[in-house]
Amino acid sequence: MVNENYTQKDGRRLFEEDKLRALADPEFRAIYEAESSKKRTMASIGKGTQMELINLSNYETLAQNHIEPAAWDFIQGGSDDEVTLRANRSAFEHIWLRPRMLVKGSASNLSTTVLGTPVSMPILVAPVANHGLAHPEGECATAQGAALAHTLMTVSTFSTRSLEDIAASANAPLWFQLYLYRNLEVSAWVVQRAEAAGYRAIVLTADLPRLGNREKDIRNNFSLLSHLDLANFPGAEAEENHYYIPFTPTWETLDWLKTVTSLPILLKGILTAEDALLALERGVSGIIVSNHGGRQLDSAIASIDALPEIVEAVAGRCEVYLDGGIRRGTDVLKALALGARAVLIGRPIFWGLAVNGAEGVHHVLEILRAELELAMILSGHYSLDTIDRSLVKYI
Numbered sequence: 080m081v082n083e084n085y086t087q088k089d090g091r092r093l094f095e096e097d098k099l100r101a102l103a104d105p106e107f108r109a110i111y112e113a114e115s116s117k118k119r120t121m122a123s124i125g126k127g128t129q130m131e132l133i134n135l136s137n138y139e140t141l142a143q144n145h146i147e148p149a150a151w152d153f154i155q156g157g158s159d160d161e162v163t164l165r166a167n168r169s170a171f172e173h174i175w176l177r178p179r180m181l182v183k184g185s186a187s188n189l190s191t192t193v194l195g196t197p198v199s200m201p202i203l204v205a206p207v208a209n210h211g212l213a214h215p216e217g218e219c220a221t222a223q224g225a226a227l228a229h230t231l232m233t234v235s236t237f238s239t240r241s242l243e244d245i246a247a248s249a250n251a252p253l254w255f256q257l258y259l260y261r262n263l264e265v266s267a268w269v270v271q272r273a274e275a276a277g278y279r280a281i282v283l284t285a286d287l288p289r290l291g292n293r294e295k296d297i298r299n300n301f302s303l304l305s306h307l308d309l310a311n312f313p314g315a316e317a318e319e320n321h322y323y324i325p326f327t328p329t330w331e332t333l334d335w336l337k338t339v340t341s342l343p344i345l346l347k348g349i350l351t352a353e354d355a356l357l358a359l360e361r362g363v364s365g366i367i368v369s370n371h372g373g374r375q376l377d378s379a380i381a382s383i384d385a386l387p388e389i390v391e392a393v394a395g396r397c398e399v400y401l402d403g404g405i406r407r408g409t410d411v412l413k414a415l416a417l418g419a420r421a422v423l424i425g426r427p428i429f430w431g432l433a434v435n436g437a438e439g440v441h442h443v444l445e446i447l448r449a450e451l452e453l454a455m456i457l458s459g460h461y462s463l464d465t466i467d468r469s470l471v472k473y474i
């Protein structure tokens with residue numbers, strides 16, 4: 080099917096070129112009708128009962144129908160050969176669970192705290208730019224979905240709704256993810272606005288000194304900036320360099336950040352014990368083990384494989400989180416067993432948002448919650464407190 084010149088109508092893609100060709104070419108018409116019928120079936124699943132959407136992979140399949148192809152590639156893609164993107168998933172398959180039997184217990188309790196904030200489960204929303212690509216209400220709908228699931232959302236610097244609007248749209252606890260700008264005063268201003276709006280922590284992203292080589296975006300001529308509203312920077316178009324150009328953070332940036340905010344600081348994008356120790360020296364409250372969803376350095380270690388050495392190095396002196404490739408409750412369980420306080424999910428939030436706005440985000444989170452709960456019970460854990468390293472074995 081030809082992917083150019085599509086239009087978007089009722090959230091579904093119509094391929095104008097395909098339609099014209101189908102009218103003129105009987106052979107192509109059969110293919111076109113079969114494709115259209117497939118799309119209608121998928122869309123009706125999304126509109127009707129959510130019973131058919133039973134896992135995150137179902138959401139992924141359906142979401143593609145709702146998102147413009149180049150934006151879809153931007154969301155789904157990784158850097159270079161996408162080795163790290165794939166490894167984020169496949170690494171979980173080398174980690175096996177050692178379930179315990181005949182354990183006494185009743186209803187399982189998944190609630191926990193993240194930097195002191197209570198959440199109903201150890202599953203949080205990762206910072207992901209540009210939710211407006213998936214839904215007109217963008218990050219506001221995502222925040223509502225997170226609030227319905229009683230969990231925390233991390234808001235990207237590159238949100239399509241302002242950080243104040245997002246905070247006002249729902250009562251989910253929020254962290255603010257920070258990309259630095261050439262002018263540090265602008266960064267300080269954004270951080271202080273986040274603090275004033277009630278955000279509970281600043282997440283400094285460490286793994287983006289430059290944008291990774293995302294070949295799908297190059298091929299599609301997809302520029303993130305041209306799709307961004309940059310809602311946190313009103314008037315930014317007028318002063319492109321001033322606002323847009325990311326400023327490469329260094330270890331000293333953490334010292335600077337502490338002078339502009341009293342909020343706790345998390346460092347996101349750490350993959351080695353060495354860097355975890357440097358982060359501790361600089362007084363961070365949390366580390367997010369992450370390779371940016373395989374979008375930055377290709378061949379960087381899968382985040383779940385980097386987790387154990389970081390947990391060991393940190394030795395309980397700050398909280399450790401993980402993101403990258405979490406798609407099942409058993410993935411969450413493995414991360415918790417290896418020492419993560421909680422996990423964050425990125426792309427699946429986009430899928431839920433694209434399929435059904437706030438409700439879709441909520442449902443994606445509830446699917447993961449139910450899967451985690453079942454995996455805990457089946458492995459003999461009725462509380463997060465009993466989960467430890469003995470639950471996993473590498474084969």
Ligand code: FNR
Pocket residue numbers: 153154155167205206207208235236237256284347369370371372373374402403404405423424425426427
């Ligand atoms: C991201 N990620 C990201 N990280 C960040 O610190 N700031 C950001 O603005 C973004 N934007 C962004 C956009 C898109 C489309 C994706 C897919 C990812 C990375 C994100 O926070 C997280 O590390 C990964 O998405 C986690 O991997 P999964 O859950 O997508 O596999």
